[in-house]
Amino acid sequence: MLEIGKIAIIGAGNTAYTLCKLLKSKGIDPYCMLVRDAEKAKKVSEDLGVETVTDYEKVLKTDLAIIAVNDDAISEVATHLLDYKGLAAHTSGTKSAELLNRTMRFGVFYPLQTMSKNREIEFEEIPLLIYANSPDDVEMLSRFAGHFSKKVVFCDDEQRKAIHLAAVYVSNFTNVMLGIGDKLLKENGMALDLMKPLVMEMIEKSFEISPKDALTGPARRGDFATIGEHEKMLADNPDELAIYMILTDYIIENYQKK
């Protein structure tokens, strides 16, 4: 079924774990996983039921090496793959594919998802952003990715970096907003759970009709009485107040019907 041959996964973090599970979900066993630390390698092997190695000997025999390590460690990994005949693809949202350009065949295999070792994810819904430095490898990687995801997107470095930046807003910063809500509720003896139906409905609506059209609230209405009252309520939370003010101004400048 899989024309791609033997696959190595390099790394032992959240992404490496998730990718290993991704492969296994389709009955594909990685040929090996490279984990430098011997003790950690043993644990990974037990956790995932794969062969782990601590040096590159077996990796060099594979057809695809997925480099799922921290951004800062990609270059170091690349030094071990100078004579690699397979396709070396990193999984970073921000790093250029060119970081691997001393390898003959290189690319990117970037799953657009937040990953945790212990959470089950519906793989088919995760967009896989791919890139390779030759049309043949693009096609190969695209077919490979298509086994796992309904959404395979070819992206160059610039597009992938824009997606990664956008993801900081829609995922990390959105999370911060939930965190502030959590804090304000706790200060008043209540719990964030109360907010879940509101948040889910707003998110659904935003994706359905666009965030701009889905926006409600005092800033959107230009309700300065409520804004003033909110700012007074935040007197003891100066950091949260500063965020309230900058985002309220942003809405007034950018979102109000003119």
Place this chain on the structure above:
Amino acid sequence: MLEIGKIAIIGAGNTAYTLCKLLKSKGIDPYCMLVRDAEKAKKVSEDLGVETVTDYEKVLKTDLAIIAVNDDAISEVATHLLDYKGLAAHTSGTKSAELLNRTMRFGVFYPLQTMSKNREIEFEEIPLLIYANSPDDVEMLSRFAGHFSKKVVFCDDEQRKAIHLAAVYVSNFTNVMLGIGDKLLKENGMALDLMKPLVMEMIEKSFEISPKDALTGPARRGDFATIGEHEKMLADNPDELAIYMILTDYIIENYQKK
């Protein structure tokens, strides 16, 4: 079934529409809806299949009047209810219940949800925050609300205002983050839809394990190289850059493991 008797809804906006549908979903027809503008009243009657009135005569015969008007219009409505014998409850997240204190029996009936005229909402999931100025009316309103929602919460003014403020962060400001993501993706020829699995997974994770524990990303990791690159990419978007900087600083100050 419903001990509460006749119900009037005052208003013709998103909340009034949603509350009318809420009642009808349980087979309860509002006794009347008050819509001051005669033409609008006709449309509301057609839209919702209820009797609409333009003056307070029939409203004064009801047992519960739900005042679903703009915050600024609540006081004006109250002037018509000075001799009202029923329970007058407004639906505002921010206004004090005391705004209605010239009526003998007053309270609040606040559905914690973003409302649109044309969207179907699962009412049972919407928290209903209630308040009344007598224990009997608290109990009555609580039983009434319990017909519609699995989550009825008694809240005083202060708690309700804190919830409303928290809702600005978790709903409105979260929406702004999606809006910025949308903008950045469009500038690079891509669409926000790509982000939906990421956003949904992050939200689920935040509610499950807490926003703080669910946070990932460059600021959380203290990855200043990526932060620097992102800030460079935002050079042509000064407003979005300012938001990036303040939220990144907030994460570094408040969320990093110490």
